[in-house]
Amino acid sequence: MGVLDKDYHIGLNTPQDVESPKHMMPIKVAIGCYNYLFGEGIKRLLQDEREIDVIGIFNEGADFKEIIKIEPDVALVDFYIFRDLPEDFASQTQVKILIIGNRTFYAVSDKRMADLVSKGVAGILPPGADSYLLKKATKAIYSGELWLDRKTMRNILSYESFSKREIKLTEAEKEIVSLICQGYRNKEIAQKLNISEQTVKSHCNRIYKKVGVSDRLQLAIYVYKLWPDWSHTRVGIEK
Structure with a gap:
């Protein structure tokens, strides 16, 4: 299911560090932040990464359709921008969504976190994440992985409920x-x-x-x- 990273991060379905093939085209990334300056700051953090290409920055008032119109592979959005996304966003696009946590992160309920993942969010970075983890998470979700920190994962585990029944597997x-x-x-x-x-x-x-x-x-x-x-x-x- 995953490996611990830096003691508290879990990259689900990533038994080894995620590495992009050398021949692969750069990952196209769009950034959506309530504060445009924060978006520019994130872009600067990613500029030295040859495998990532930031193709657009969006701030408050941006429509989700504007973001997917430029066809990014991954969209990095904060909770302010994400709350304006349509409920069925996953059915509208193949863009992988990575939520960047801010001060509202800790106020989000366990149910909401579980709903976000079940509806198609590919990753959630807590406020304490650094640029190394931002880059690693971006590459991971682009590769089809799910990126969650340990606390979020445990919250989802506590929220999800299943009925126990006899299951026969070969x-x-x-x-x-x-x-x-x-x-x-x-x-x-x-x-x-x-x-x-x-x-x-x-x-x-x-x-x-x-x-x-x-x-x-x-x-x-x-x-x-x-x-x-x-x-x-x-x-x-x-x-």
């Missing part, structure tokens, strides 16, 4: 669940088990259906909460 499915909870991606699982990536995807779909979840995050949360025989270290969160 040995192959159990092995895949174990690898998913350790943070391995489909391609890595395929290599580890010497099977095709398509076979892994088929297994995952059957597992999701049996467990009654829709994605890797929910599966890992289910395992953490309802299968106590699975160790805490396997999901990357300490007791």
Whole structure:
């Protein structure tokens, strides 16, 4: 499910540091901040990163459609800007959303945090994050990962509820669940088990259906909460 970073950060589904291939085009980033000067400050923090290209800065009053119109890969937005985004934003675009926490971060309820993730937010950076983590989180969510700090993850764990029922998984499915909870991606699982990536995807779909979840995050949360025989270290969160 993830690895601890700097003692308190979790990058879900990232067993190793995220590194962009050398041949990859720069990640196109749009920044949305209530205060335009803060947006410029974030841009300066990212300027020395060759793998990231800031293509636009938006401030208060910016419409979500304006942001996605310039076709960024990742949008870095603060809570002031994010609260104006439509509820169905994830269905309107493939842009990955990374929320940059400010002083209102700690006032956001656990339910709201869980809703944000379930509706498509790819990452949330707490106010204490530095430029190193900003860059790392941007690369991680661009690569399809979910980026949450430990406290946020625990809040989501406490909020999410599942009904416990008897679930019968094959040995192959159990092995895949174990690898998913350790943070391995489909391609890595395929290599580890010497099977095709398509076979892994088929297994995952059957597992999701049996467990009654829709994605890797929910599966890992289910395992953490309802299968106590699975160790805490396997999901990357300490007791």
